[in-house]
Amino acid sequence: MAEPSRYDKQLDILIALITYMALTRWRSRSPNGLAKDLGLSEEAVTRTLDEFPGIFRKSANFYPTDAGPQNSYTLHARFARRRPRGVDAASQQPPNTQNLALLSDPEPTQDGTGEELDADTLRALLDFVTGRAEAERAVHLHSASQKYILLGAVAASLVSLLATIIQAVR
Incomplete structure (x- = not known):
């Protein structure tokens, strides 16, 4: 069984991803695009997105990026706010053409203006993540203190x- 995701170890990346994805104009982003926009390592971004499927929604489609075809991700809370759009130009793009994921502004079908999360929803997400991280730290500290108590006993x-042995020998 895989070890559960550790909120406390990835809290900084989680906060960056949640905040960016909640407020950006992009409807969804690839790990490559997120890493470039946030100045984070692509490996750390991909690992975090994949380890928290309850927060981040992974698309079934692959999109062209500098790193090759990748899934795109969005927040579940933001996906629920989506309105119908036209055909997504990035997923319909033939190979060896302009990489739409490199654009600084989204194409009309990728533009999520008006779908950004409101402050209360963003606050709830951030409170949830930081609360889980604090709980994990508390459990870890409690476990460590229990080990020291046992060692002392x-x-x-x-x-x-x-x-007793010394007393018996005398």
Whole structure:
């Protein structure tokens, strides 16, 4: 069984991705485009997007990027706000043509103006993520303190046993 996603270890990337994806004009973005826009490593962005499927929605289609064909991602909360658009030009693009993912502004079919998350929804997402990170840290600290308590109890037992043996030998 895979280890559960660690909010506390990826909190900085989660906050950057959630904030950017909630407020940008793009309806969805590839890991390559997100990494370039945010100045993060593409590997870290892809790992975070894939490890939190409850937050990020992965498209079934592949889109051309500098790194080759990639899925695009959006926030589930933002996907729910989508309105119908025309055909997505990026997914219908023949090979070896202009890479629409490189554009600084989205094409009309990729433009999500008006679909941005409102402040309350964004705050709820950020509160959820930071709350999970805090809970994970608390569990980790509690687990570590329990180990030290157990180690102390074992040490006290050994000292007591040693004192009993010394007392019996005298």
